[in-house]
Structure formats: structure tokens, C-alpha cells
Amino acid sequence: MSSSPLACATCPVRDRAACAALDKGERSDLARLGRHRTLAAGETLFAAGDDNDRCATLVRGALKISASDEEGTERILSLVHPAGFVGELFAPLARFDVVALTNSEVCLFTRHEYEAAVERYPALARALLRRSSEDLFGARSLMAMVGRHSARERVAAFLLAMAEAASDSPCHPAVRFDLPLSRAEMAGLLGLTIETVSRQISALEKCGAIRRKGLRGIELVDAAELGS
Amino acid sequence: MSSSPLACATCPVRDRAACAALDKGERSDLARLGRHRTLAAGETLFAAGDDNDRCATLVRGALKISASDEEGTERILSLVHPAGFVGELFAPLARFDVVALTNSEVCLFTRHEYEAAVERYPALARALLRRSSEDLFGARSLMAMVGRHSARERVAAFLLAMAEAASDSPCHPAVRFDLPLSRAEMAGLLGLTIETVSRQISALEKCGAIRRKGLRGIELVDAAELGS
DNA sequence: CGTCGCGTTGAAATCCATCAAACGACGTGG
DNA sequence: CCACGTCGTTTGATGGATTTCAACGCGACG
Numbered sequence: 001m002s003s004s005p006l007a008c009a010t011c012p013v014r015d016r017a018a019c020a021a022l023d024k025g026e027r028s029d030l031a032r033l034g035r036h037r038t039l040a041a042g043e044t045l046f047a048a049g050d051d052n053d054r055c056a057t058l059v060r061g062a063l064k065i066s067a068s069d070e071e072g073t074e075r076i077l078s079l080v081h082p083a084g085f086v087g088e089l090f091a092p093l094a095r096f097d098v099v100a101l102t103n104s105e106v107c108l109f110t111r112h113e114y115e116a117a118v119e120r121y122p123a124l125a126r127a128l129l130r131r132s133s134e135d136l137f138g139a140r141s142l143m144a145m146v147g148r149h150s151a152r153e154r155v156a157a158f159l160l161a162m163a164e165a166a167s168d169s170p171c172h173p174a175v176r177f178d179l180p181l182s183r184a185e186m187a188g189l190l191g192l193t194i195e196t197v198s199r200q201i202s203a204l205e206k207c208g209a210i211r212r213k214g215l216r217g218i219e220l221v222d223a224a225e226l227g228s
Numbered sequence: 229m230s231s232s233p234l235a236c237a238t239c240p241v242r243d244r245a246a247c248a249a250l251d252k253g254e255r256s257d258l259a260r261l262g263r264h265r266t267l268a269a270g271e272t273l274f275a276a277g278d279d280n281d282r283c284a285t286l287v288r289g290a291l292k293i294s295a296s297d298e299e300g301t302e303r304i305l306s307l308v309h310p311a312g313f314v315g316e317l318f319a320p321l322a323r324f325d326v327v328a329l330t331n332s333e334v335c336l337f338t339r340h341e342y343e344a345a346v347e348r349y350p351a352l353a354r355a356l357l358r359r360s361s362e363d364l365f366g367a368r369s370l371m372a373m374v375g376r377h378s379a380r381e382r383v384a385a386f387l388l389a390m391a392e393a394a395s396d397s398p399c400h401p402a403v404r405f406d407l408p409l410s411r412a413e414m415a416g417l418l419g420l421t422i423e424t425v426s427r428q429i430s431a432l433e434k435c436g437a438i439r440r441k442g443l444r445g446i447e448l449v450d451a452a453e454l455g456s
Numbered sequence: 457c458g459t460c461g462c463g464t465t466g467a468a469a470t471c472c473a474t475c476a477a478a479c480g481a482c483g484t485g486g
Numbered sequence: 487c488c489a490c491g492t493c494g495t496t497t498g499a500t501g502g503a504t505t506t507c508a509a510c511g512c513g514a515c516g
Contacts, residue, residue, distance in 0.1 A: 067368070069372075069376065073376060075372050075375045075376055077371055078368070088361060088365065089361060090358055090362075091365075095365065096368065122350035125350060125353040125354045129317070129346070129353055129357045129360060130317075132357060132360040133318060135364055136364045136367060137316065139371065140293070140295070140305040140367055143303070143371050144295040144297075144303050144305060146375065146419075147419035151503075151504070182462075183462075184462085191376060192505090193504075193505060195464080195465085195505075195506085196503090196504060196505075198463060199465080199504095202464075202465085215462080378471080379471080410494070411495065420473090421472075421473055422494090422495080423472090423473075423474085424471095427496080427497080429496095
């Protein structure tokens with residue numbers, strides 16, 4: 001959508017993103033290389049196959065990383081939360097799509113300049129390594145979760161994870177929250193069909209674990225029933 | 229199995245592993261911190277839940293990274309090839325199992341000392357970042373592959389991937405090779421059961437795509453039939 | 457008011473897991 | 487050398503969970 005210079009001073013993730021590892025002077029150097037950009041829900045940031053010439057840190061909102069097979073069915077590989085880094089350093093072409101789930105804001109860099117910064121500032125390289133390791137753990141956890149679990153278990157675990165992500169307190173899940181994903185996106189993330197997701201949510205409501213509030217609102221009634 | 233000092237001079241992955249990014253003096257410093265160790269097929273290098281106090285580079289052989297659910301069924305999350313790095317920096321506890329698939333050799337480090345080396349040598353941090361990014365891509369590719377594909381397609385894609393890994397030439401798959409995994413391990417990797425894997429391999433043989441040579445030998449007859 | 461997108465619900469078909477049995481390779485011991 | 491047990495693999499029969507196909511409800515929007 002729009003694009004403008006960075007304003008790190010008011011950045012909500014300035015102490016959690018990769019750039020937080022830099023000292024004041026280094027960070028303002030890096031800030032000069034990047035641009036702030038807003039994305040509308042559904043807007044594509046990077047597309048698979050495109051020239052991989054940019055990377056970004058998510059400041060606000062939520063992104064998805066996904067792959068689409070030849071028939072056009074989408075498989076969501078990861079959700080990105082604020083302070084997350086997207087873009088593949090070292091690869092000539094983008095291999096996955098990166099799309100905004102909600103209205104979002106990112107700090108956008110050219111890959112070339114960001115890689116140069118990684119060379120120049122060892123602390124940035126280490127911070128990205130840490131983040132990449134966490135992403136790797138997240139990807140493997142998702143894989144462990146989606147393989148070998150029934151549709152019911154996947155949907156329940158997903159709802160619980162979203163409740164925890166929506167909560168302010170780190171440990172307790174939010175009781176009431178809105179799903180940031182459509183049914184199609186949930187299906188793509190969990191490796192199910194839209195209909196199966198819908199049926200499982202209906203079943204969870206019928207057995208008293210949750211209550212639906214409108215299309216995307218969820219209220220946790222019995223978290224234990226979800227398998228927590 | 230056994231353990232002894234490192235001998236980088238004769239290391240088969242000395243120009244591909246993370247430590248290859250170091251200059252001569254730096255590498256010999258790092259070598260002093262590590263120990264060479266051999267693993268028998270099936271031997272566990274790290275176990276989930278253990279104190280995460282070590283990490284390693286694979287020199288020869290093959291490893292698997294896996295998670296086991298409460299019922300004991302194993303889900304393989306990644307295969308590790310020579311020059312690969314295993315161990316999770318920055319995490320207090322190991323969260324996955326790491327097991328040798330074949331007789332293997334690793335360079336073993338204490339996590340504490342390796343992290344210190346990452347601080348000291350920026351080139352090592354960048355090399356690990358690169359490797360971690362590739363692992364992340366690999367994990368996501370596997371996820372995209374396993375989700376939304378039939379048992380037949382998964383087995384076919386797996387065989388093709390193994391044929392390519394077994395080949396010396398980077399681009400063409402090997403025509404004849406041995407599977408490094410048991411049926412149970414293939415099932416765990418692909419999210420299927422042993423029986424389904426076995427049936428699909430039989431079916432692929434029946435339709436002329438492959439020929440079996442003993443229990444683990446595979447000969448590619450019609451690679452196109454496998455969906456390449 | 458009609459259409460479009462998204463979600464829900466139903467009925468039928470399909471694919472895979474499960475249960476069960478037999479086979480082959482291998483090593484041990486007689 | 488052969489009998490025997492074990493382990494991994496193969497094959498068959500069955501059932502069940504999820505996909506597929508199809509119809510409907512509902513809100514948004516022109």
C-alpha cells in the first residue's frame with residue numbers, strides 16, 4: 001500500500017525484532033536502508049517465483065507464508081507474527097508466497113543491502129540466526145502436530161494456539177478472540193478441507209468446548225475439552 | 229561409540245560445513261573445542277527432553293531428527309546429510325530426538341563453547357544462518373509435500389528425492405540406489421503407515437515405475453511415472 | 457432484489473488405517 | 487546342514503475418517 005521512511009523510535013517491536021540486537025548508531029544506519037510499508041489484508045508482499053530482491057520485518061498485523069500447488073490449492077507453511085522476519089537471504093528466487101492476513105505494517109529492505117548489513121554487523125547475523133532457529137523449531141513443531149493427528153485434534157490445537165496468541169498474558173489463553181484466518185486458510189494450514197474444518201468447529205461447539213460468536217469470533221468454554 | 233580429537237585436514241566436509249567459513253587459524257581454534265565421534269546405526273545422539281548441552285556437525289553417514297508422541301509413534305521431521313548441523317542453539321532443553329540412520333561420524337561440541345565461537349567469529353554465525361535458512365526451507369518444502377498429496381505421490385516424491393540424493397551428479401537422479409531408511413522410517417517421514425508405504429512401493433513396481441532389488445535396493449525404470 | 461463470497465450441512469465415495477496372517481532374510485543353536 | 491525364532495516386509499480383508507460432490511443459508515454490496 002503506502003511507503004515511507006522508518007521511525008524506529010515509535011516502532012512497537014523495536015526491542016524484539018532482529019534489529020534490536022544493534023546499538024543506537026548501527027540501528028539508525030540500518031533504518032536508513034529500509035522503508036516502512038503498510039499492507040492491506042490479502043495483499044501479497046512476495047510471490048513465489050519472483051525475483052527475491054527484498055526482505056522485511058513485520059511490525060504490526062499478521063502474515064502467512066504459503067505454497068500453492070499446480071491445481072491452485074494453497075498450503076500454509078507458517079504464520080508470521082510481529083517482530084518476525086520474512087524473506088529468504090541467499091536465494092535468487094522467492095520460493096514461497098508471503099501474504100498479509102490482516103492489515104499489516106512492515107519494514108522493507110532490499111535483500112542486497114540487508115545481506116551487506118548482516119556482513120557488517122555481527123550482532124545482526126546472530127539475531128537472525130536466533131530467529132531462524134526459532135522459525136525452524138516452529139516449522140517442525142507444526143509438522144509434528146499436523147502429521148498423525150485427527151482432524152478434531154488439529155482444529156482443537158489450532159484454536160488453543162490462536163487463543164494463546166491472542167492473549168496478552170503469556171501463559172493463559174484468551175477466553176474470547178477473533179480468528180485471523182478464513183476457513184480456507186485454516187484448512188490450508190492444518191492440511192484439511194474447508195468442510196472438515198467447518199464440521200469440526202461445529203462439533204466442538206456441540207460438545208460444549210467452544211461457542212461461536214459471528215463468523216470468526218470464538219469463545220472458549222471448556223479449554224480442557226480442547227485437549228490442553 | 230568412540231570419541232577422539234578432530235582431524236580437519238582429512239575431513240570430507242571441510243569445505244562445505246559451517247566451519248568452512250573460518251580461516252585456517254580460526255578453524256584450528258574451533259577444532260580444539262570439538263571431538264570426533266562415531267555412531268552406530270540406530271544410536272541416539274540427542275534425546276528430546278535431555279539437557280541441551282551439545283551440538284554437532286555431521287561428517288559422514290545420515291541422521292534423522294524426529295519427535296515421538298505419547299503413544300510412541302515416531303514422526304521424522306528431517307533427514308540430515310553430511311555437512312549438516314544438528315542441535316538447537318539458544319534452547320535449554322533438546323526438543324527433538326537425533327538418531328543415526330546409518331553408521332555415522334560427527335564433530336561434537338559443547339553448546340556453550342559453540343555459542344561462544346559464534347560470538348567470536350562472525351563468519352561462523354553467518355555460515356550457520358545460511359545453513360539454518362536452508363534447513364528452514366527444507367522443512368517447509370517437506371511440509372508442502374506431505375500436506376495435500378496422496379500416499380502414492382508422497383512415496384513417489386520420496387523415492388525421487390532419495391535417487392537425487394544418492395546421485396553424484398547434482399541434477400540427474402541415480403538409477404540404482406539403496407534406501408537408507410526402513411519402511412517404518414519412511415512411514416514416519418511421510419506421515420503414513422508401514423503397510424501403506426509397502427503397498428505403494430509394490431504398486432509402483434507393478435506399474436513399471438521402479439524395480440525392487442532386495443529389501444532396500446531400488447532401480448528407477450520410468451522416472452517420469454514417478455511424477456518428475 | 458439478485459448476485460457473490462463465505463460458511464454450514466448432508467449424502468456418497470474414496471482412501472488410508474487397522475487388524476490379521478504369511479513370507480523371507482538372518483542368526484542361533486542343535 | 488537344518489530347525490527354529492525373530493524381525494522387517496508384504497499382502498489381504500475390513501472399517502472408518504475424511505474428501506468429494508452438492509445444496510442451502512446468510513450477509514454484503516451493487
